[in-house]
Amino acid sequence: MSSYVVHGAGAVGGGIGARLHLAGHDVTLVARGEHLARIREDGLVLDTADGRHTVRVAATDSAAGVEWRDDTVVVLAVKSHQTEAALADLARHAPEDVPVVCAQNGVSNEPATLRRFARTYAITAMLPAQHLEPGLVVQECHPVPGILDIGRYPSGTDEVAERISADLRTAGFESVPRPDIMAWKHRKLVTNAVGDVRTVLPEEGDRLKPLVRAEAEAVLAAAGIPVVSHEDDQERRGDLLQARPGIDGPNSLGQSLARGLDTEVDFRAGEIVLLGRLHGVPTPANERVQRAARRK
Numbered sequence: 001m002s003s004y005v006v007h008g009a010g011a012v013g014g015g016i017g018a019r020l021h022l023a024g025h026d027v028t029l030v031a032r033g034e035h036l037a038r039i040r041e042d043g044l045v046l047d048t049a050d051g052r053h054t055v056r057v058a059a060t061d062s063a064a065g066v067e068w069r070d071d072t073v074v075v076l077a078v079k080s081h082q083t084e085a086a087l088a089d090l091a092r093h094a095p096e097d098v099p100v101v102c103a104q105n106g107v108s109n110e111p112a113t114l115r116r117f118a119r120t121y122a123i124t125a126m127l128p129a130q131h132l133e134p135g136l137v138v139q140e141c142h143p144v145p146g147i148l149d150i151g152r153y154p155s156g157t158d159e160v161a162e163r164i165s166a167d168l169r170t171a172g173f174e175s176v177p178r179p180d181i182m183a184w185k186h187r188k189l190v191t192n193a194v195g196d197v198r199t200v201l202p203e204e205g206d207r208l209k210p211l212v213r214a215e216a217e218a219v220l221a222a223a224g225i226p227v228v229s230h231e232d233d234q235e236r237r238g239d240l241l242q243a244r245p246g247i248d249g250p251n252s253l254g255q256s257l258a259r260g261l262d263t264e265v266d267f268r269a270g271e272i273v274l275l276g277r278l279h280g281v282p283t284p285a286n287e288r289v290q291r292a293a294r295r296k
Contacts, residue, residue: 001025002167003072005063005094007086009035009044011129011252012103013077014137015145018046018055019171028058028066030089036061038135045135049142049244063093073099073164075123076113079256080106080267083113091116099160101150105192105252106267107185110153120153121161124184127173128241130249132258140249141241147174149236151181174240184236186227190216192253193269193286199254200265200292211285216272222279257296265293 001024006017009031021027031039036059038044043054060066074094078086083104090100096117102109103123114120127146130138139145148168150161157177168175178184193216197208220227249255256263269289276283 002163003069004028004075004167005030005066005068005072006075006077007063007090008076008078008082009039009059009137010077010079011131011137011255012125012127013075014044014131015046015127015129015139016075016077016103016148016168016171016173017057018044018053018137019145019173020167021055021057022046022053023167023171025167025171026069028060030061030063030066030086031059032061034134035131042135044137047136047138048145049139063089066093068095068098073101073160075101075103076109077103079262080104080109080264081262083109087113087116099164101164102153103148105188105264106271107182107189108267108271110182110185114153119160121150121164122153122181122185123148123150124178124181124188126188126237126241128243130247130255132249132255138247138249140244140247142244143172143242144174144240145172147237147240149176149178149181149184151178154182155179180226180228183226183228184233186220186225187230187233189268189271190220190227190230191233192251193272193289195251196253196265196268196289196293199251199257200289200296208285208288212269212272212289215276215281215283215286219272219275219279219281219283222281223275225275253293257293263293263296265290269293 009029099119128140
């Protein structure tokens with residue numbers, strides 16, 4: 001079985017780490033604060049449609065506390081605005097040839113990781129989950145908890161991507177290797193920006209959502225960035241992600257706001273704003289979403 005270090009044990013990282021551990025893989029979670037204390041004391045609780053699973057897993061507050069192996073893979077699952085600190089921690093303590101997989105929203109994490117780690121991979125994380133209290137992750141979908149397609153950054157696949165994808169499937173996720181993974185992550189970028197309208201400006205949703213989407217499509221086209229179509233994305237999702245009855249929480253940005261934390265909006269709508277400014281495409285709707293999230 002493979003060895004995994006999940007740096008960031010929130011909704012996505014905690015869910016991935018817990019399910020990999022339950023499937024028999026060696027897992028270490030890197031967490032912080034009260035969340036880390038609860039995991040160390042009582043285990044990480046994974047709430048699923050099948051019941052609550054208490055996962056007794058190794059946990060640390062830094063990569064310095066990891067027992068590194070030759071087959072260790074890092075899953076980077078912190079919020080995008082926390083990536084630099086996480087990468088600095090990994091650069092100090094992880095083997096320089098360790099594969100690092102960015103299982104995060106946004107598209108800025110992969111180039112930041114590649115500056116430090118040659119073996120950089122990307123996951124398009126379609127994994128609805130909640131992390132609103134220490135020590136607990138709630139899986140929102142059943143029976144498939146999420147879709148975690150993977151590829152090498154900037155493009156291609158290899159035996160490592162194949163192995164990670166296979167391990168994710170043993171943990172119950174849907175996963176395939178994709179050589180064009182960043183085209184899928186750019187589609188997820190658009191999806192996140194549109195979804196954030198409901199979180200920060202719900203009363204303007206009907207008006208703003210199509211504007212946010214149109215701006216995103218325009219800036220990606222102007223920048224010449226490959227992106228899969230909305231139709232291809234919907235076909236990939238299909239009916240795999242079945243919502244659990246009675247589980248309808250905020251999206252990941254909304255969860256950060258609910259917990260009084262900084263958000264990664266600058267790497268969601270803000271990424272579209274950046275691309276618009278770089279390529280001369282106005283993005284007033286995305287700027288409005290970005291400002292509204294900052295003021296929450």
